Amino acid sequence: MKTTKMKNRMMLFSTVLLGMAMATSACSGSNSSSGTNGSQVKQENGEKETKGEKKVLKVAFFQGGFGDAWFKELKSGFEASHENVTVELEGDPGIMEKMGPRFESGANLPDVAFLTNTHWQMWAAQGYLADLTDLYEGQDSDGVTIKESLNEAAQKYALYQDKAYNIPWSDGVLGMAYNKGMFEENGWEVPKTWQEFADLAEKIQAKGIAPIVYPGKVASYWDFVVKPMFVQAGGFDYLNEILNIDNPDVMGNQAKLAALQQFEAIFKNNWTLKGSEALNHTEAQMEFVNGKAAMIPNGNWLESEMKASTPEGFRMAMMPVPAVEGAKEANVYFSMVGDITVVPAKAKEQELAKQFIAFASSKEMNRKFTELTGNFRPFNYSLEGVQVSEFTQSVMDIMSNNKPFTFNSNNPMFTKMTLYPSGDAYGNIVFGSKTAQQQFDDDLAFAKDKWDAYKKEVGME
Structure with missing residues (x-):
């Protein structure tokens, strides 16, 4: 929904992206360039590209x-400004399992x-990946780069050994979603700490509902x-120690x-719906929108993913994860920056692919992503005037x-x-094969035992 507070709350998303060079006349009216035999054809006054051989971009x-x-x-x-280009889309929920073998074989590459x-x-x-540093750092006709447009977390994530091999393409919040209608109906407050959560869980269970x-x-x-x-x-000091582990x-x-x-x-407190261990993500989400549980670990894609199955009138929102006792950083959120846009090193249309990524990174396409999906791009862009749902607003509030x-x-x-080198911590704890203390001790022992061998394996020794 649209709120009068959106402008203030979205200072985080202040407009620094002035429009990428590849933005088409259909979306921003700016100039764009083509991938015709390595030459650039300037687009003016909404004219389409008319030069060059016909190409297919996969x-x-x-x-x-x-x-x-x-x-x-x-x-x-993209096709509107590249008359000789046909974009072939391949949407696949199983794409991640397939891309590794495709990279390795070099066959059927997008x-x-x-x-x-x-x-x-x-x-x-x-x-396996093309170097995108020129796209990441090179200025467009307005003097703006993708690097300048990305938020800080995304800038860092694009780099490997000081070169850009991907452009991050989504952002948002990973945490806990809750049944907002149920909370309001029962007068339940969103818990800020795990002690508050424990108190709330008892109230929820008293209603015959799983927390x-x-x-x-x-x-x-x-x-x-x-x-x-x-x-x-x-x-954040510990986070940096983990990410840059040196011992x-x-x-x-x-x-x-x-x-x-x-x-x-x-x-230990039985705060989960019985049978959850046998559910996949869609089944768990169905139980949530059907009111069988008050909360669910999830991300800000939840609303759009369940749109066709959510009962009329159901209201959901995201909340910050309750803080542990003695928290050094109580007010944090897990950013989902990490999804990547890449160009295979053996891709046929690499230059055209870079143009497509630049177009996808334009201000209008970023706004369109939020408008169509209720989710976010890892760029600094304005959402003023974009209508969003109550759920999306809750995500924006957390990020702000x-x-x-x-x-x-x-x-x-x-x-x-x-994080868990000795084995599946969640499964071990859920099914009782290990306590939290045992998992912790085993991880430390495993790390010490394998450290020197792993250093050699990754080429750090």
């Missing part, structure tokens, strides 16, 4: 919570791929709750134990009033170790 994308409406807008807009969060640095190190439903078949959704607790407990003792920080123990408390963090790292040792 664009693959993860088709999930964001849907495909924005990609269809990109296709029509020219541009919009992918979800992955260890893309490995692809860059293996030579939380979760997708047990997609355990990584618990990251959206547990990782904020890591940062709350240890602060195995980093695994022994008590902040990690505090986060795991609070996660363990969720199950809390400090963002990500768990993105270019450190190969972090990639190798991960």
Whole structure:
């Protein structure tokens, strides 16, 4: 919905993006350039490109919570200013499982791929990704670069060994969604701490409702709750230690134990819907919108992903993850910067692909993304005048009033170790095969045991 407070709350998204060089006349009226045999054809007064051979640009994308409406807008807009170009879209919810083998074989490659969060640095190190530094740093006709337009977290995430190999393409909040209608009907306050959550959970259970439903078949959704607790407990200093891990003792920080123990408390107190362990993410979300649970670990794509299945009148919102006891950083949120736009090193139309990415990064296309999906791009752009839902407004409020963090790292040792090197912490704790303390101890012992071998394996010794 549209609110009168939006302008003030969205200072975070102040307009610094002046319009990319590739913005088409259909979207911004600015000049654009073509990929015709390496030459640039200046577009003026809304004229379409008419020179050059006919080309096909293959664009693959993860088709999930964001849907495909924005990609269809990109296709029509880009084709409108490139008369000789046809954009072929490949939307696939299973694209992530398929891209690795396609990179390795070099067969059936797209020219541009919009992918979800992955260890893309490995692809860059293996030579599978095209260097996009010229696109990332090069100025357009207005003197604006993608680097200048991206927010700080996204700027850092684009780089590997001082070169840009991806352009991040989505942003938002990973955390906990709640049934706002249910909360208001019962007079429940959104908990700011886990002690407040514990008190609230008893009230929810007294109504015969489960406090939380979760997708047990997609355990990584618990990251959206547990990782904020890591940062709350240890602060940004601990986050930096984890991301730039230079010795195995980093695994022994008590902040990690505090986060795991609070996660363990969720199950010790039976705060989850019975049977959640057997649900995939869609099934868990269905239980949530059907009122079987008051909250769900999720991201800001939830509303758009469940749009067709949400009962009329159902109201949802995002809330900050409750703070752990003694938090060093209580007011933080997990930014979902991490989804990537890449060009395969063996792509046929690399220059045209770069133009397409620049067009997708334009101010109008960023605004269009939010308008069509209710989600966000990792660019600094204005949303003034864009109507958003109550759910999207709640996400905007979190982003405006809390400090963002990500768990993105270019450190190969972090990639190798991960947070839980000794095994699946969530599964172990949920099913009782390990306590939080045992998981913590095993992770530290594993890190010490494997440290020297892993250093050699990643080429750091």
